[in-house]
Amino acid sequence: MSRTAADQQVGREEPAAPAAGWPALVVLCLAQFMAVLDVSVVNVALPSIGGSLGLSGDSLPWVITAYTVAFGGLLILGGQVADGLGRRHSFQLGLAVFTLASLGAGLSGSGAQLLTARVAQGVGAALLSPSALSILTTEFTGAARNRALGVWAAIGAAGAAVGVVVGGALTSGPGWEWAFYINVPVGALVFAAVPAVVPNRPRTPGTPLDLPGALTGTGTVAFLIYGLVKAGDKGWGSADALVPIGIAVVLAAVFLFTESKVRRPLVPLGLVRRPPLPGAVGTMVFATAALLGTYYLTSIYLQHAEHYTALHAGLVFLPVAFATAIGAHLASEQVGRIGPRPTAFGGLLLAAIGLGLMAWKGIGGGVWSTLMPGFLLAAVGIGATFVTATTSGLSSVDPEHAGVASGVFNTGHEVGASLGIAVVSAVAATSVAAMTAPSPAGFRHAFWVLAIGAAALAAAATVLLPKGPIDLGDSPMPMH
Numbered sequence: 001m002s003r004t005a006a007d008q009q010v011g012r013e014e015p016a017a018p019a020a021g022w023p024a025l026v027v028l029c030l031a032q033f034m035a036v037l038d039v040s041v042v043n044v045a046l047p048s049i050g051g052s053l054g055l056s057g058d059s060l061p062w063v064i065t066a067y068t069v070a071f072g073g074l075l076i077l078g079g080q081v082a083d084g085l086g087r088r089h090s091f092q093l094g095l096a097v098f099t100l101a102s103l104g105a106g107l108s109g110s111g112a113q114l115l116t117a118r119v120a121q122g123v124g125a126a127l128l129s130p131s132a133l134s135i136l137t138t139e140f141t142g143a144a145r146n147r148a149l150g151v152w153a154a155i156g157a158a159g160a161a162v163g164v165v166v167g168g169a170l171t172s173g174p175g176w177e178w179a180f181y182i183n184v185p186v187g188a189l190v191f192a193a194v195p196a197v198v199p200n201r202p203r204t205p206g207t208p209l210d211l212p213g214a215l216t217g218t219g220t221v222a223f224l225i226y227g228l229v230k231a232g233d234k235g236w237g238s239a240d241a242l243v244p245i246g247i248a249v250v251l252a253a254v255f256l257f258t259e260s261k262v263r264r265p266l267v268p269l270g271l272v273r274r275p276p277l278p279g280a281v282g283t284m285v286f287a288t289a290a291l292l293g294t295y296y297l298t299s300i301y302l303q304h305a306e307h308y309t310a311l312h313a314g315l316v317f318l319p320v321a322f323a324t325a326i327g328a329h330l331a332s333e334q335v336g337r338i339g340p341r342p343t344a345f346g347g348l349l350l351a352a353i354g355l356g357l358m359a360w361k362g363i364g365g366g367v368w369s370t371l372m373p374g375f376l377l378a379a380v381g382i383g384a385t386f387v388t389a390t391t392s393g394l395s396s397v398d399p400e401h402a403g404v405a406s407g408v409f410n411t412g413h414e415v416g417a418s419l420g421i422a423v424v425s426a427v428a429a430t431s432v433a434a435m436t437a438p439s440p441a442g443f444r445h446a447f448w449v450l451a452i453g454a455a456a457l458a459a460a461a462t463v464l465l466p467k468g469p470i471d472l473g474d475s476p477m478p479m480h
Contacts, residue, residue, distance in 0.1 A: 023197040024139065025148050028132040029155045031095055031190050034183050035125040036159030038067060038102075039292075039417060041167040043299060044310035045176040052176065055111040065229050065418070066115045070122025071129075072414025073222035077214045079130035079407025080266055087131045087138075088200050092191060094127025099187030106180035117180075126407075133406035135198060137394045143336060149391045150332025154325040154383060161321035161379075164299060168314030213266030216255035221411055224248035228415075228422040236426055267404055276340070277405065279464025280393025281412040283344060286457050287385040288416030290351060290450050291324075293424040294358075294378060298371070300428075301443050306367060316367065323376045327383025332391070334384075340392035340465040347384030348458035352451050354378030359447035363440040381454070392465050423449065 042049065042063050049055065049063060082090040101120035108114035133152065140148045170178040227245035234240040259265040295317070302313040327347065334343045357374030365371065393409055427449050428442035 021197070023193075024199075025136065025151060027190055027193050027197055028091075028136055029151055030186065031091070031128050032132050032152065033155050033159050033162075034186060035071070035098065035129050036155065037163040037166065038121060038125070038183070039064065039071075040159070040161075040163030040295065041170075041179045042176070043164055043296075044168045044303075044314055045171040045179055048171050048176045049114070053108065053111045053114060059111060062115055063118060065225070066118040067122045067125075068414050068418060069222050069225045070119045071125045072122075072225055072411055072418070073218045074123060074126035075130055075411040075414065076217050076221075076267055076404065076407040078126040078128075079134070079404040080210065080214075081127060082131040082134055082406070083404060086201065087135045088194065088198050091128050091131035091135065091198070092194055094124045094129070094131060095187055095191050095194075096124070098124030098128060099184055099191070100124075102180045102183035102187065106177040106184075129410050130404075130406035133394075133410065137406070138201075139199065146332050146336050146391060149394070150328050150387045152387075152390065154328035154387070161295065161317040161324065164295065164317045165314040165321075168309075168311040172309075172311045210259075210262055210264060210266035212258045213255060213262065216251050216258055217266055220248050220251040220255055221415065223251060225415060225418045228418040231422045231426060233425065267408060276392050276464070276466050277394075277408070279461075280340075280389045281409060283385060283389040283457065283461060283464060284393070284409060284412045285416035285419065286453060287382050287389060288413050289420030289423065290355070290378070290454055291382050291386075291420070292417040293420030293446070293450055294355065294375070296421050297424050297428060297443055297446055298375065301363070302367065305440065305443075316372070319372070320375055320379045323379035324383035324386075327380035327385075328387040330380075331384035331387040335388055335391045339467055340388045341462055341467045344385055344388040344392075344461040344465050345458050347381040347388060348454050348461060349381070351378045351381030351385065352454035352458060354381060355447055355451035355454055359444050359451055362447070363444045378454075388465070420450075 046063060050059075055063070078090070078094070085093070098121055101117050101124055105114055105117035105121065108117055136148055136152060137145065166182070167179050170176070170182065223244040227241050227243075227248060230238065230244065231241035236242075256269070259267060259269055298316070299313055302308040302316060303310070308316070327350075331343050331347060354374045354377030357377065358371060362371035362374050390409065394405060424446040428446040
C-alpha cells in the first residue's frame with residue numbers, strides 16, 4: 001500500500017512530522033529515569049519516612065510496592081492507551097500525573113496520603129514509560145536505534161543504583177520529602193520540552209480500550225506482584241503468598257480466554273507468541289530480578305553487617321551504575337555485529353561469574369577488595385543483557401503495536417524486580433531479619449542462587465534469542 005493511501009486509510013489529520021533526533025532521546029530517557037529511580041530512591045529513606053509518618057515496620061515496604069504494583073499492573077493498558085490516544089499525548093499525560101503525584105507524595109502528612117500518592121505515581125509511570133519506549137522504537141532506525149536502545153537500557157539498569165545514591169544523599173540532607181520533590185522541576189522541564197523535540201504522530205483511529213482484558217490483565221500482574229512481595233516477607237508456603245498468586249493464575253486464564261474472543265484485544269496473542277518477543281521478555285524478567293535482587297541484598301548487607309550509613313551505602317552503588325552503563329553500551333554495538341544470542345550469552349556468563357565471586361569471596365571480607373569486583377562484573381553483564389533483550393524483543397514489532405509491546409516489556413521489568421527481591425528475601429530470610437550481627441550464610445546462599453540462575457539463563461539464551469545480527473532497517477519507522 002502506498003504511503004498516501006495508508007495515510008488516508010488511518011485518517012491522517014496533520015502533515016508528516018520529521019523523525020525525532022537526539023534531543024528527543026534525552027527528553028524520553030530523562031522521564032524514564034525518573035520512573036525507574038522512584039523504585040529504589042526511597043529504599044534508604046524508609047526509616048525516616050516511618051518515623052515521620054508513624055508507619056509500622058509491616059507498612060513500610062508498601063511505600064515501594066504501592067508504586068511497583070500500580071506501575072507494573074497498568075503498563076500493558078498504558079501501552080494500549082499510547083497506541084489509541086497517540087504516543088506523545090499519552091507520554092505527556094503520564095508525565096503530568098507522575099509529576100503532580102510526586103508533589104503530593106512530598107507534601108504527605110500521613111501514611112495513607114503517601115501510599116495514595118505512590119499509587120498515583122505508578123499510574124503516571126505506567127502511561128509515560130511504554131509511550132516513551134514506543135516513540136523511541138518507531139522514531140529511530142538502524143544503527144541509531146541500536147544506540148538509542150542502548151542508552152534506554154543503561155538508564156533502566158543504572159537508575160536503580162543511582163536511586164539508592166540519590167535517596168541516601170537527600171535523606172541525609174534536606175529530608176526524605178525531597179526524594180519526591182526533586183521530580184517536580186525535572187518533570188515540568190521535560191513536559192515543556194516535549195512539543196519542541198518529540199514529533200506528534202497521529203493516533204491510530206478505531207483503537208478502543210479492551211476493558212475486560214485491562215481488568216483481568218492488570219489484576220493478574222497486580223496479584224502476582226503482591227504475592228511475590230508477600231512470599232519474600234511471610235514465606236513461599238504462607239497463605240499470604242499462595243492465595244494472591246493463585247488468584248493471579250486464575251485471572252491469567254480468564255485473561256487468555258477473554259483476549260482470544262474480543263475483536264481488538266489488549267494484547268494480541270499472536271504478537272506475544274511471535275519470536276523473539278517471548279524469549280526477550282523472559283530474559284528481561286531474569287535480568288531485572290538479578291539486578292534488583294543484588295541491589296537489595298547488597299544494601300541490606302552493607303548497612304546491617306558492615307554498619308555503613310545510608311549515604312555511605314548509597315555511594316557504593318555509584319561505580320556499579322557506571323559499570324552497568326558500560327555493559328549496555330558495549331552490547332548496543334555488538335547486537336548489530338554478532339547478534340543477540342552470543343551477546344546475551346557473554347553478558348549472562350559474565351554476570352554469573354560476578355555473582356559467584358560475590359557469593360564465594362564477597363561476604364565477610366573487605367567490601368572494596370572482595371565484594372566490589374564481583375559486583376562490578378555482574379553489573380557489566382546485566383547491563384549488556386538489558387540492552388540485548390530490549391533490542392531483540394522490539395526489533396520485529398510493527399509500529400502499530402509498538403505501544404502494547406513496550407507495555408509487555410516494561411511489565412516484565414516490574415515483575416522481575418518484585419520476583420528478584422522476593423526470591424533473595426526468602427533465601428536470605430534469617431540474615432535479612434537480623435538487624436545486628438547477621439549471619440553471612442543467608443547472603444551467601446542468595447548470591448549463589450542468583451549466580452546459578454544467570455548461568456542457566458546464559459544457556460537458555462542460545463535458544464530464546466535470535467542467532468544472527470539484527471537488521472533494523474535504514475529508514476525511519478514513523479508511528480501511524
